[in-house]
Amino acid sequence: MADPSSYRPEPGQIPDSPGVYKFRDEHRRVIYVGKAKSLRQRLASYFQDLAGLHPRTATMVTTAASVEWTVVSTEVEALQLEYSWIKEFDPRFNVKYRDDKSYPSLAVTLNEQYPRVQVMRGPKKKGVRYFGPYGHAWAIRETVDLMLRVFPVRTCSAGVFKRSAQIGRPCLLGYIGKCSAPCVGRVTPEEHRELAEDFCDFMAGRTGTYLSRLEKEMHAAAEEMEYEKAARLRDDIGALRRAMEKNAVVLADATDADLFAVAEDELEAAVQIFHVRGGRVRGQRGWVTDKVEAVDTAGLVEHALQQLYGEEKGEAVPKEVLVPALPEDTAALAQWLADRRGSQVSLRIPQRGDKKALMETVHRNAQQSLALHKTKRASDLTTRSRALEEIAGALDLDGAPLRIECFDISHLQGDDVVASMVVFEDGLARKSEYRRFAIKTFEGQDDVRSMHEVVSRRFRRYLQEKLKTGEWDPQDAVGGGEVPEDDGRPKRFAYPPQLVVVDGGQPQVAAAKRALEELGIDDVAVCGLAKRLEEVWLPGEDDPVVLPRTSEGLYLLQRVRDEAHRFAIQYQRGKRGKRLKSGPLDEVPGLGESRKQALVKHFGSVKKLRQATIDQICEVPGIGRKTAETVAAALAGAVPAGPAVNTATGEIIEDENPAPAGASSERGTEQ
Numbered sequence: 271m272a273d274p275s276s277y278r279p280e281p282g283q284i285p286d287s288p289g290v291y292k293f294r295d296e297h298r299r300v301i302y303v304g305k306a307k308s309l310r311q312r313l314a315s316y317f318q319d320l321a322g323l324h325p326r327t328a329t330m331v332t333t334a335a336s337v338e339w340t341v342v343s344t345e346v347e348a349l350q351l352e353y354s355w356i357k358e359f360d361p362r363f364n365v366k367y368r369d370d371k372s373y374p375s376l377a378v379t380l381n382e383q384y385p386r387v388q389v390m391r392g393p394k395k396k397g398v399r400y401f402g403p404y405g406h407a408w409a410i411r412e413t414v415d416l417m418l419r420v421f422p423v424r425t426c427s428a429g430v431f432k433r434s435a436q437i438g439r440p441c442l443l444g445y446i447g448k449c450s451a452p453c454v455g456r457v458t459p460e461e462h463r464e465l466a467e468d469f470c471d472f473m474a475g476r477t478g479t480y481l482s483r484l485e486k487e488m489h490a491a492a493e494e495m496e497y498e499k500a501a502r503l504r505d506d507i508g509a510l511r512r513a514m515e516k517n518a519v520v521l522a523d524a525t526d527a528d529l530f531a532v533a534e535d536e537l538e539a540a541v542q543i544f545h546v547r548g549g550r551v552r553g554q555r556g557w558v559t560d561k562v563e564a565v566d567t568a569g570l571v572e573h574a575l576q577q578l579y580g581e582e583k584g585e586a587v588p589k590e591v592l593v594p595a596l597p598e599d600t601a602a603l604a605q606w607l608a609d610r611r612g613s614q615v616s617l618r619i620p621q622r623g624d625k626k627a628l629m630e631t632v633h634r635n636a637q638q639s640l641a642l643h644k645t646k647r648a649s650d651l652t653t654r655s656r657a658l659e660e661i662a663g664a665l666d667l668d669g670a671p672l673r674i675e676c677f678d679i680s681h682l683q684g685d686d687v688v689a690s691m692v693v694f695e696d697g698l699a700r701k702s703e704y705r706r707f708a709i710k711t712f713e714g715q716d717d718v719r720s721m722h723e724v725v726s727r728r729f730r731r732y733l734q735e736k737l738k739t740g741e742w743d744p745q746d747a748v749g750g751g752e753v754p755e756d757d758g759r760p761k762r763f764a765y766p767p768q769l770v771v772v773d774g775g776q777p778q779v780a781a782a783k784r785a786l787e788e789l790g791i792d793d794v795a796v797c798g799l800a801k802r803l804e805e806v807w808l809p810g811e812d813d814p815v816v817l818p819r820t821s822e823g824l825y826l827l828q829r830v831r832d833e834a835h836r837f838a839i840q841y842q843r844g845k846r847g848k849r850l851k852s853g854p855l856d857e858v859p860g861l862g863e864s865r866k867q868a869l870v871k872h873f874g875s876v877k878k879l880r881q882a883t884i885d886q887i888c889e890v891p892g893i894g895r896k897t898a899e900t901v902a903a904a905l906a907g908a909v910p911a912g913p914a915v916n917t918a919t920g921e922i923i924e925d926e927n928p929a930p931a932g933a934s935s936e937r938g939t940e941q
Contacts, residue, residue, distance in 0.1 A: 274331045278317045286310040289341040290351045292359070293334035297765060300359035302330050302563070305348040307599070309339050324564035330363045345602035346609070353576045360702075365539075365559050365573045375402035375553070376410045378423070378470055383459055384431070384452045385466035387414055387423045394581065401473045402545075402553040418448040420484075420506045421469040424462065425449065472510070474547065481507060525549055527590035527625070528578075531632035532570050533640045537561055540640035541574045544632050547588075556636070558643045572597035579610055587611035592620050592629060653822055654697030660823030661769070664815050665808065667795055671769035672696055675728075676830045677782070678773040679709075679720045680838035686846045687715070689724040690838035693767075694830050706841045718777045725770065725785040732766050733789060766794060773831050775800040775807050775814075783809040799831045854880075858904045865892050869901070880905040 289309040293302040306312030316337075320328045342348045356364050377390035381397025389407050394400060402410070414425065424431065426441055426449070434440050434453040444451035452462040472480055488503035529544045538560055545553035557574065565573070571593045579587050587610050597603050600617060607615040620626040658670035674694045681687040687709040693700045707724050770786075772778045779798035786794060797815075798807040804824065805814035817824035854876055855866045872890045873879040879887070879901075887898035 274317050274320075274334070277334070277336045279313070279337065284310045284313050284339065285341055287341050288343070288345050288348045289339050290348050290355060291337060291339040292355065292361075293330065293363075294336045294338070295333055296335040298336075299765065300355070300361050301334060302361050302363040303352055303355045303359065305345075305352040307345060309341070313337065313339070326363070326561070327564045330563065333363075345599050346605050349576075349599065349602055349606050353580050356576075357580065363563050365561065365563055365565055365570065374407045374410060375400045376414065376473065377401075378466055380463075380466065380470075384424050384462055387418075387425050387466075387469065394586075399470050400586070401470075403555050415448075416509045417469065417472070418443070419509045421465050421472070422448055422450040423466050423469050424452060426453075481510060484510075525590065525625075526588045527592055528588050529592045529620075529625075529629055529632045530571055530574060530594065531629060531636045532567050532574075532594055533633065533636035534561070534567065534570065535640070538640065538643070539570050540636045540643060541570065542632050542636035542639055543574075543578065544628070544635075545588075546628075554635075556639045558639065566595075568595040568597045571595055572599075572603060575603060575607070579607060583610055584612060587615060589613075590616045590618075592618065592625060594619065594629070594633070654826070657697055657822035657826040660817070660821055661826065664806065664817055664823060665769070665795060665797055667768065669768070671767070671795070673765060673767045674769045674771060674830055675767040676771040676773065676834040677721060677724055677728075678831070678834040678838040679717045679724070680835075680842040681715060682842065682846060686842055687713075687720055688838060688842045688845060689720060690834050690841060691724070691728060692830065692834045692837055694826075694833075697826060699833060704837055706837065708845070717774065718781045721772055721774070721778045722781040722785045725772075725782045726789065729766075729786060729789050729791055729794075733791075766791075768795065770794055770796045771827060771830055771834075772796070772798045773801075773834055774798050775805070779807045779809050799827050801831075804828065854905055855901070858901055861897065861901065865890075865897070868892055876905070 286308050288305075288307055290303065290305045291309060291313060292300050295301050304312065316323075316327070316331050320332070323331070340351065342351060355361075356366075360366070374389050374391050377388055378399040378401075379386045379388070379397070380399050381395075389410050390398070390400070418425070422443075425443065426434070430441060431453050434444075434451075438454055440449065440451035440454050440456070443449035444454070444456070450457045450462055450465060452459065457465075468480070484503055484507050488500050488507065491497075491500035491503060525546060526548065527546045529546065531542050533540045533542075538558060540556060540558045542556045543554065544551055545555075557577070559570075559573075575591070575593075575597075587607055589611075591607065596617070596619060604615055604617040607617065620629050655670075658672070661667070662670045672695060676692050676694075677689060679687065679689050689707040689709065691705040691707070693703040705728070707727060709720050709723060711723050712719060770782055772782050775798055779796055782798075783796045786792070786796065796809055799805070800807060800814070803814075803816075804819075805816060806824075806827065807814050817827075855861060855869065858866075868890055869879055869887070870876065873882060882902075884895065884898045884902050887893055887901055888895055893901075
């Protein structure tokens with residue numbers, strides 16, 4: 271625990287201007303990012319008597335070891351820089367909203383020649399029009415199914431589309447009238463795009479004009495006694511109205527707005543957001559967060575606005591944003607939203623009428639979300655805490671191992687030897703900090719030596735951070751302890767674990783412990799979990815620690831070990847598959863995929879390419895003489911593959927058929 275006075279800036283050193291500041295801990299990891307109208311006044315508030323600070327703020331300033339700041343010209347710039355730094359550094363003491371779930375959206379891929387309607391999750395892509403988010407994917411599919419009757423836009427995948435184009439027959443949707451079948455040319459690309467744009471217009475709320483047009487066409491068809499056409503238009507209108515009914519009208523004036531509500535207690539807060547477009551609720555989402563910093567409702571709203579609109583532009587930012595409390599820098603935040611939208615955005619608290627009534631509904635949803643989250647987490651948190659306490663007691667640790675790292679080695683009969691590192695914090699997997707390693711110092715099967723190398727490499731990265739701050743002297747390490755160069759950016763390896771778990775028994779545990787001792791690290795516990803009897807091995811002990819089969823601690827160690835095993839096998843299989851698919855041309859330095867394909871396409875096979883002269887190779891577009899010489903030398907040194915054999919007749923197949931453009935195999939004939 272650091273004394274804030276030890277890193278307090280000198281009087282007059284902090285400028286009295288807008289800016290953004292960062293607190294860093296002893297490992298130089300950013301733990302808090304904030305902004306201020308006056309850096310001098312804001313930072314001075316942190317360096318007062320600890321008794322006068324909020325408990326969470328006091329914890330932050332005693333965890334920090336330094337503070338730095340960046341001056342900007344306006345409060346809007348400070349808001350943008352704060353958002354960028356929070357996203358980049360993921361500070362542990364900043365409010366971070368975590369989604370209750372990955373909300374699906376209805377997406378129209380207008381960036382394709384034939385736009386496709388589909389369900390999408392995750393980050394938004396350029397050139398794709400999104401509607402939602404929706405609470406459930408089935409709600410999207412029901413809406414789309416109703417609307418395809420009127421707007422028969424493509425919904426199939428690229429593979430299905432390509433297959434239908436090859437065989438000249440559309441899929442089932444094309445036969446039943448729910449797809450215009452652009453794959454077989456029933457409509458032109460322009461006509462299909464017009465259908466997709468009409469679909470988007472209807473989903474965006476411009477429904478009245480389109481329904482009026484369909485009704486006029488229906489009446490005109492009836493007057494001309496085209497009763498089948500009139501009946502079809504009547505059914506189309508009914509389908510569109512049923513699709514509209516799925517989104518209840520909440521605001522009569524066709525308002526486009528997002529409504530935010532917050533429910534909170536001393537420890538956590540839940541945010542609910544209703545997306546209203548054209549007066550109808552088009553989407554809903556919610557977040558929950560731990561209140562790791564001293565923040566009020568206005569601060570929670572500001573963080574939510576940053577997270578929701580930080581990556582959005584254009585119409586994704588509505589004209590009106592309704593909130594329960596206005597942030598401190600309301601004008602700057604409104605300007606930031608306006609810059610993202612491209613026009614003015616109203617940020618205000620609803621005072622009366624339908625909007626206030628709807629805000630109360632959103633607030634009730636936030637309260638229910640917080641209550642449900644607490645019900646789920648209570649049991650979960652209790653179980654994880656008990657598991658960590660059991661591990662600490664069984665291994666005789668000073669405290670609960672809040673950060674556990676597990677290492678596993680994977681190979682196939684000594685080939686493609688790799689290792690994995692998985693991280694669990696507070697009993698939960700932290701996948702963003704998983705790492706994988708390829709064994710570099712030797713070849714062959716030696717799990718003990720591999721474990722020593724991987725643990726050494728991981729903790730050299732940790733010592734690199736300590737070296738920057740002067741906390742570690744390379745002379746303290748046995749055998750020199752070389753540290754790789756630093757590029758100045760914060761590293762994920764900067765945080766040390768309280769416990770290292772290795773997949774294996776006494777030999778692997780001894781190797782990991784020896785790697786730590788050689789680097790002079792003596793404050794990280796090590797244990798191994800053997801698969802056979804699920805025994806826990808400690809360094810230097812002849813007998814294992816046996817945890818009860820019903821122990822939550824043993825269950826957590828098994829989860830950590832199994833996750834490391836899964837991650838290692840995934841990497842090893844991928845590496846092996848890549849190696850097996852490689853050919854002689856893959857070994858040519860500087861030869862990319864395009865030029866490899868051009869060479870094989872030009873000569874028909876690698877065998878014929880090997881027989882070609884340098885002048886003949888130079889005839890291939892994009893291949894210069896130096897590259898041709900390199901290719902010829904590489905192929906001359908490669909061992910030719912044996913001839914292809916027809917397994918039914920025993921006949922040797924001559925290499926006369928041309929190879930496919932992307933082939934890099936030795937033979938051009940089929941196996």
